[in-house]
Amino acid sequence: MSVLRKLASQTAIYGLSTMLGRLINYLLVPLYTRTLVNVADYGIVGVMFGYASLGAVLFAFGLETGFFNFARKQDKPEPVFATAAHFILLTGLFWIALSRIFGVEIMSFIGYPYAPEYAFWFTVILASDALSSLAFAYLRQQQKPWNFAWVRLSNIGINVSANLFFLVFLPYWGAKHEWALTLYNQQSQVSWIFISNLIASTATLILLSPILKHLKLGMDWELLKRMLSYSYPIVFIGLAGMINETFDRILIKSLIPGFDSDYQVSIYSAFYKLSMVLTLFVQAFRFAVEPYFFEQAKTLNPQESYAYIMKWFVYVVATIYVGTLLILPYIAPLLIQNPEYFEHPDGMRLVPYLLGANLFLGLYYTLSVWYKVSEKTHIGAIPAFVGATITIALNLWLIPEIGILGAAITTLITYASMLIMGYWLSRKFYPIPYDLPRIGIILIVTFLMGYLMIHAQLGFIINLLLFLAFILFIYLYETQIHYGQRKNHQ
Numbered sequence: 001m002s003v004l005r006k007l008a009s010q011t012a013i014y015g016l017s018t019m020l021g022r023l024i025n026y027l028l029v030p031l032y033t034r035t036l037v038n039v040a041d042y043g044i045v046g047v048m049f050g051y052a053s054l055g056a057v058l059f060a061f062g063l064e065t066g067f068f069n070f071a072r073k074q075d076k077p078e079p080v081f082a083t084a085a086h087f088i089l090l091t092g093l094f095w096i097a098l099s100r101i102f103g104v105e106i107m108s109f110i111g112y113p114y115a116p117e118y119a120f121w122f123t124v125i126l127a128s129d130a131l132s133s134l135a136f137a138y139l140r141q142q143q144k145p146w147n148f149a150w151v152r153l154s155n156i157g158i159n160v161s162a163n164l165f166f167l168v169f170l171p172y173w174g175a176k177h178e179w180a181l182t183l184y185n186q187q188s189q190v191s192w193i194f195i196s197n198l199i200a201s202t203a204t205l206i207l208l209s210p211i212l213k214h215l216k217l218g219m220d221w222e223l224l225k226r227m228l229s230y231s232y233p234i235v236f237i238g239l240a241g242m243i244n245e246t247f248d249r250i251l252i253k254s255l256i257p258g259f260d261s262d263y264q265v266s267i268y269s270a271f272y273k274l275s276m277v278l279t280l281f282v283q284a285f286r287f288a289v290e291p292y293f294f295e296q297a298k299t300l301n302p303q304e305s306y307a308y309i310m311k312w313f314v315y316v317v318a319t320i321y322v323g324t325l326l327i328l329p330y331i332a333p334l335l336i337q338n339p340e341y342f343e344h345p346d347g348m349r350l351v352p353y354l355l356g357a358n359l360f361l362g363l364y365y366t367l368s369v370w371y372k373v374s375e376k377t378h379i380g381a382i383p384a385f386v387g388a389t390i391t392i393a394l395n396l397w398l399i400p401e402i403g404i405l406g407a408a409i410t411t412l413i414t415y416a417s418m419l420i421m422g423y424w425l426s427r428k429f430y431p432i433p434y435d436l437p438r439i440g441i442i443l444i445v446t447f448l449m450g451y452l453m454i455h456a457q458l459g460f461i462i463n464l465l466l467f468l469a470f471i472l473f474i475y476l477y478e479t480q481i482h483y484g485q486r487k488n489h490q
Contacts, residue, residue, distance in 0.1 A: 062234025092127030
């Protein structure tokens with residue numbers, strides 16, 4: 001099986017779990033927008049998960065990537081896994097203890113002093129997820145995508161089932177049974193969402209327990225020192241990345257005055273979800289390709305393979321981008337079922353900016369292989385820090401001026417800047433022969449198609465023809481280039 005076919009096969013399996021899981025998870029958006037009494041409550045969910053994303057980086061400490069790097073240097077990956085898992089477990093217990101002691105102070109800082117239990121719940125979630133992510137990395141390293149897939153799908157299934165139970169069935173039974181109503185009223189609607197995530201994260205860790213048996217191998221302190229030396233820049237990269245990805249919701253709450261802030265976060269969070277269709281493929285691809293990148297690094301000339309994979313990645317994400325803009329106006333009302341969200345003047349206007357931002361982010365992730373395989377993680381941190389600076393600066397300027405649309409524009413500019421800087425650093429420290437003219441032409445045509453679909457108001461049939469013409473263009477363009485290259489070699 002060729003490299004591309006093997007990657008395509010594993011990406012399809014990872015994608016099955018990721019896309020199906022996210023599709024099921026997407027059903028939570030209409031569930032929340034329909035069942036939450038106050039629109040602003042969804043803003044609380046957005047803010048808490050924004051902070052949780054930042055916390056997830058600290059809990060994992062970059063050891064997922066560190067595991068891949070050091071596992072390839074060892075005869076057996078299990079001691080590497082055990083060392084990383086012990087560190088995550090011990091630090092996780094430490095954070096859990098702190099959240100129990102300082103819950104009021106933590107939640108006062110976030111803006112919800114009335115709910116100190118949120119701090120404890122989310123800390124347990126983050127600790128469980130960090131240990132689970134390492135176990136998932138082990139499955140990827142062992143090339144067991146099917147094992148990975150069923151556990152991921154189980155996590156989503158448990159989370160969705162718990163949400164349905166607490167938000168739909170308990171209120172329904174409450175009308176007939178006093179015990180159900182009493183149980184339901186013990187927590188707010190938002191609390192039940194967080195409890196559902198807590199149940200799902202704990203259950204996932206239990207499902208992955210056969211892998212955690214490797215913990216008995218103990219901790220290699222010398223190996224841990226080397227792993228932490230490699231991984232700590234990834235922590236800063238991850239924190240900067242999470243600032244880029246989630247800090248907009250935190251700043252919207254801070255910069256928009258009064259009770260309107262949670263409402264604005266709700267609108268932004270809901271439409272941000274719609275823009276994440278592209279990230280489903282990106283995430284699935286990353287799960288499949290990251291172990292391959294590290295294995296390929298052992299070969300004589302891995303850069304050629306990296307460039308080849310990037311080319312096809314661009315073709316696929318560009319197609320998904322244009323296809324998403326084609327169908328989005330028709331699926332948006334199905335996912336966001338509260339018409340109040342669409343009454344916001346900037347609601348749907350957010351999506352093209354955020355979708356384009358996610359396209360650039362996907363390209364940046366694929367390009368970032370250079371600092372991981374070359375162990376130049378400290379240099380690889382530069383684009384992420386520059387991106388975080390742009391995120392904070394532009395959001396502080398644009399959100400007070402133009403509201404949540406400013407946050408979307410900032411996200412697009414941030415990821416485009418990171419991509420450009422990442423490419424420049426790659427050329428300087430680990431040259432990869434990317435076909436820049438080809439990639440540039442494809443992206444120009446992609447965004448041109450997107451602009452026509454969004455602004456020209458040509459109707460579904462014309463947009464569908466444009467989409468089919470775009471696919472034909474990619475095929476003919478690739479065929480012509482390939483034919484020209486083959487002719488030159490003769």
